[in-house]
Amino acid sequence: MSERKRLVVVCGLPGTGKTTVASDLTKRLEADLVxxxxVRKDRFPDPEYTETETQATYEATLARASRALERDDVAVVDGTFRREPLRERARAVAEDADARFELVRVECDxxxxxTRIAEREGDESDADFAVYELLESEFExxxxxxxxxxxSGSLGETRRQLAAICETLEARVS
Incomplete structure (x- = not known):
């Protein structure tokens, strides 16, 4: 296993800041972001959020992550990954690529x-607070x-947590 090669899955409920966290990790780890x-909007321009659509979206997402691992050694995936089988599938992608699997769960009050969902503008996510509440009841x-x-706090506080995570990840490489 390449010491640098890794698949980082950023999971959590809508509106918790997964994309902020994933974007920051992508920069810090010099990774590709998926x-x-x-992916859902690429595949389904007018998404209906059915279970079939969700499965297809995650399969396509993980296929892109697999290709990113082949090219660049590090991929960060941003999605709810609300159920264990989805996280297991991501773990299998990492194993198939001979990469480390890292899971980061983002939580927020x-x-x-x-407030954050109400203030969203121009984001690819269609999730409103009702979707957050529904997924909260389904999240494993x-x-x-x-x-x-x-x-839940400031961007600076989040970045300090991410710096500590990256230090731990890098220490595991050394």
Whole structure:
């Protein structure tokens, strides 16, 4: 296994700041970013968010991540990954690529999520607060070891947490 090669999955509920976290990690790790919101819109210009559509979106997302791992050694994937089988599929993609699998769960206070979703402009995500509430009831918390980012505070606080995570990741490479 290449010490640098890794697949980082950023999971969590809509509006928690997954894209902010994934974008920051992408820069820090010099990685490719693959977002389920973007892949869904590429595949389904007028998405209906059916289970079949969701499965197809995640398969296409993970296929893109696999290609990114072949090219650049590090890929960051941004999506809810709300159920364990989706995270297991991502783990299998990492194993197939002989890459480390890292899971980062982004959490955020509900009141902050409500405000952030209301203020979204120009984002690829269609998720409103009702979607957040629905997915909250369906989200299966990861049982496996993972990194946790509390994105309830300032961007600076989030970046400090991400710096610490990246230090840990780099220490595992050394």
């Amino acid at each position: 977002r389920t919101d973007v 509900t009141s902050v999520v409500r 918390p990861p049982a496996e070891p993972h990194y946790r980012v509390d994105n």
